[in-house]
Every structure is written in structure tokens, then in C-alpha cells.
Amino acid sequence: MALFDIFNRKKAEADHQLQPDVVVTEDATTSNVETAIPAAETASEADVPTSASEPEQPQQPFAAEDVADDDTTKKKGFFRSLFSREKKETLDKGLEKTKQGVFAKLAHAVAGKSTIDDEVLDQLEEVFITSDVGVDTTLKIIERIQKRVARDKYVGTAELNNLLCEEITDMLAENNNAGLDDFVVPAHQKPYVIMVVGVNGVGKTTTIGKLAYQYTQAGNKVVLGAADTYRAAADEQLEIWGQRVGVPVIKHKMGTDPASVAYDTVSSAKAQGADVVIIDTAGRLHNNVSLMRELTKIKDVMRKVLPDAPQEVLLVLDGSTGQNAFEQARQFVAATEVNALAVTKLDGTAKGGVVIGISDQFQIPVKYIGLGEGMNHLQVFRREEFVRSLFGF
Ligand SMILES: Nc1nc2c(ncn2[C@@H]2O[C@H](COP(=O)(O)OP(=O)(O)O)[C@@H](O)[C@H]2O)c(=O)[nH]1
Numbered sequence: 403m404a405l406f407d408i409f410n411r412k413k414a415e416a417d418h419q420l421q422p423d424v425v426v427t428e429d430a431t432t433s434n435v436e437t438a439i440p441a442a443e444t445a446s447e448a449d450v451p452t453s454a455s456e457p458e459q460p461q462q463p464f465a466a467e468d469v470a471d472d473d474t475t476k477k478k479g480f481f482r483s484l485f486s487r488e489k490k491e492t493l494d495k496g497l498e499k500t501k502q503g504v505f506a507k508l509a510h511a512v513a514g515k516s517t518i519d520d521e522v523l524d525q526l527e528e529v530f531i532t533s534d535v536g537v538d539t540t541l542k543i544i545e546r547i548q549k550r551v552a553r554d555k556y557v558g559t560a561e562l563n564n565l566l567c568e569e570i571t572d573m574l575a576e577n578n579n580a581g582l583d584d585f586v587v588p589a590h591q592k593p594y595v596i597m598v599v600g601v602n603g604v605g606k607t608t609t610i611g612k613l614a615y616q617y618t619q620a621g622n623k624v625v626l627g628a629a630d631t632y633r634a635a636a637d638e639q640l641e642i643w644g645q646r647v648g649v650p651v652i653k654h655k656m657g658t659d660p661a662s663v664a665y666d667t668v669s670s671a672k673a674q675g676a677d678v679v680i681i682d683t684a685g686r687l688h689n690n691v692s693l694m695r696e697l698t699k700i701k702d703v704m705r706k707v708l709p710d711a712p713q714e715v716l717l718v719l720d721g722s723t724g725q726n727a728f729e730q731a732r733q734f735v736a737a738t739e740v741n742a743l744a745v746t747k748l749d750g751t752a753k754g755g756v757v758i759g760i761s762d763q764f765q766i767p768v769k770y771i772g773l774g775e776g777m778n779h780l781q782v783f784r785r786e787e788f789v790r791s792l793f794g795f
């Protein structure tokens with residue numbers, strides 16, 4: 403990516419020359435200018451004509467990605483820069499294993515080829531299927547690339563990463579996954595209740611701890627409820643997170659009715675004027691009828707205090723299980739109402755491509771991604787940033 407780095411740097415310099423009154427953000431003042439570059443400029447505005455005053459651009463492979471110095475682009479650039487360098491680093495680092503896998507396979511797929519022909523397309527299909535993207539989504543991607551190659555006539559393999567990045571981002575944008583703001587509580591929905599569900603060990607409690615941290619950082623008052631009353635020490639684990647983040651945890655004795663914990667948590671949150679309530683629940687399989695019924699009971703009981711609760715039923719999936727995570731999502735979604743997904747443990751796996759498949763195949767948005775065990779290793783899923791990171795931009 404050295405050439406791309408150099409090119410980015412050139413673009414940043416050009417930006418500053420052409421826009422003396424540009425809003426200086428934290429990113430723009432750092433020496434690592436890469437994250438200050440508006441993503442859309444390289445991803446989807448390849449056809450925008452360049453200004454005559456622009457400095458000379460390198461020829462290949464990214465010569466077509468030009469800087470558009472109009473107002474829209476400036477604004478886009480400003481918003482993009484809100485995705486700070488720190489977050490970009492966490493994302494890049496978290497996806498490292500997946501990236502290594504995808505890159506190695508892509509390099510292999512285009513070895514000795516200068517254009518994207520049928521053979522390359524066949525290889526690409528294999529790259530995505532073996533990267534856990536899933537068959538249906540892979541076929542969609544290949545179809546898009548095929549159309550693009552037919553439309554643009556000559557498409558060299560040197561532009562492949564860029565092309566894939568654009569097409570996958572556009573494909574994901576076709577789903578109803580609205581872009582989400584970072585840990586913002588929807589207006590008039592306070593307290594906003596998130597009930598967290600999923601099988602054992604996927605990272606529910608850890609995700610709750612990270613969510614508590616992020617929502618607190620965003621200025622919200624958070625209360626946690628330890629409604630996993632089955633597993634010994636489950637409430638202690640949540641309590642440790644509560645202490646770490648500095649938020650109260652409502653808990654009862656082990657073995658008590660989880661619905662009563664949820665009821666007490668929501669009541670307490672309401673009384674305290676809290677903004678966010680997060681309810682931990684015991685791990686369960688979609689086909690465990692009594693445990694699935696218990697979720698309905700927890701919801702019903704919370705609604706006695708807050709008629710709209712829970713506004714979010716968050717299904718946590720372990721991304722490192724690849725296609726199993728996908729299958730789990732399918733079965734859970736069929737068995738109970740879920741309206742948000744979190745995919746965890748992306749840092750430990752080369753199977754991160756599963757997020758693309760899940761995001762494409764489910765109408766339910768992937769809202770959060772887990773990129774490590776630390777408090778700040780949870781991010782709101784932004785499809786464009788995710789795909790760009792995956793392809794090394
Ligand atoms: N590397 C990594 N580990 C994670 C992540 N999320 C959770 N874990 C780990 O996964 C294990 C199970 O997590 P836990 O929250 O107890 O799962 P639960 O049973 O669903 O509540 C713990 O060791 C966590 O530290 C993540 O995003 N990255």
C-alpha cells in the first residue's frame with residue numbers, strides 16, 4: 403500500500419493548498435494524514451473531474467481517485483474525520499487477521515493476470531466463500547463485479563481492491579442498515595433499554611461492559627441489570643465491569659427469577675432518571691423452549707414499568723465462529739424478536755468477512771462490532787469504514 407500512502411499524502415497536501423479555510427480537525431493536524439482523507443473521495447467519486455490547479459497525480463493504480471474540492475466533499479470530509487484516527491487504528495488492528503487472509507487470497511487470485519476475466523472472477527468467488535462471507539452474498543458481489551467489468555470495458559487487476567471496496571459498500575448500503583450515530587440514545591426514549599441475548603460465551607457480558615463504557619463516555623447515565631442468574635459468578639463479572647466503568651449494577655442472588663432483576667433494574671433506572679439500561683441475560687439456545695419463553699417474560703415484566711421497553715433486543719454473535727455465527731443469527735431471529743446484532747471477537751479471527759454476509763443477509767442491522775477485550779474495543783458498525791479497512795484503505 404506504499405503507493406497509496408504516498409498518493410494520500412499528496413492529496414492531503416493538495417487539499418490544504420486548495421482549501422486554506424478548511425476546518426482543522428484533530429486528524430488533519432496529525433502527521434498521519436491517511437484518516438483525514440474523506441473516504442468517499444477515494445471510494446465512490448472516481449469520476450469527479452479534477453481541478454486544473456491540482457498537482458500532478460501518480461498514474462496507477464489509483465490515478466482515477468481524484469480530489470473533488472467542492473463544498474459537498476469538504477462537508478463529507480469533515481464528517482468522515484469524526485471517525486477519528488484512534489478508532490480507525492482500533493478497527494484496522496482488530497481486522498488484521500481477516501485482512502491478512504483476504505489480501506493473501508486476493509493476491510493469489512490475480513497472480514499473473516492483468517485484467518479481471520472469468521478465471522479471476524472464479525477465483526474471487528472462492529476468496530469470499532473461504533473468507534466466511536457466505537454463498538449468497540458472495541454471488542451478489544461477483545455479479546456486481548461482473549457488471550462493473552462489462553460496463554467499464556477494461557478493468558485491470560490493479561484496481562481490484564478499489565473496485566471491491568466500492569461494490570461491497572454499495573451493496574451493503576442497499577440493505578436497510580441505516581448509518582448509526584456513535585452511542586447516541588434516540589430522542590424521547592429515555593431510559594433506552596437494551597436487552598442482550600445470545601448463547602453462552604459469545605461475549606454478551608463483555609459487550610455490555612463496553613457498551614456501558616461507551617454510552618457513559620457519550621454523556622449518558624447507565625444502569626446495568628444482572629439477569630443472568632444461572633451461571634455462578636456471572637453477576638460478579640458484570641459487577642466488575644460496573645466498577646470499572648463506574649455505573650451501578652442491580653443484582654439479586656444466584657438462581658432468582660431473572661425477570662425480577664430486570665424489573666428492579668428498569669424501576670431503579672427510571673427513578674434515577676437514567677438514560678440507558680442494559681440487561682444481561684443467561685446464555686441460551688434458540689431451541690431451548692423454556693429459556694426462550696423466559697425472554698418473553700423478562701420483556702413483559704419490564705413493560706409494566708416502561709411500556710416501550712426493551713427498545714433494543716441485541717443478539718450477540720461470536721464472529722470467530724464464522725458461518726456458525728450466521729446460522730445462530732438465522733435461528734435466533736426466527737425464534738424471538740431481535741432488532742440489533744453485535745458481532746464480537748473479530749480481533750482473534752480471520753473470519754471477519756462474516757460481518758459482510760450478516761450485514762447483507764439480515765434486515766436487522768449489525769449495530770456493534772467487538773474488536774478486542776478492552777473497554778474501547780467496541781465500535782458502532784459503519785459499513786463504509788469497515789469495508790475500507792478490510793481492503794486496506
Ligand atoms: N478477543 C476478544 N475477546 C472477547 C471479545 N468479546 C468477548 N470476548 C471474550 O470472550 C469470553 C466470553 O465473554 P463473555 O462476555 O463472558 O460471554 P457471555 O457468556 O456471552 O457473557 C471472555 O473471555 C471475553 O473476554 C472481543 O471482542 N474480542
Ligand SMILES: [Mg+2]
Binds near residue numbers: 606607608630636682
Ligand atoms: Mg455472561
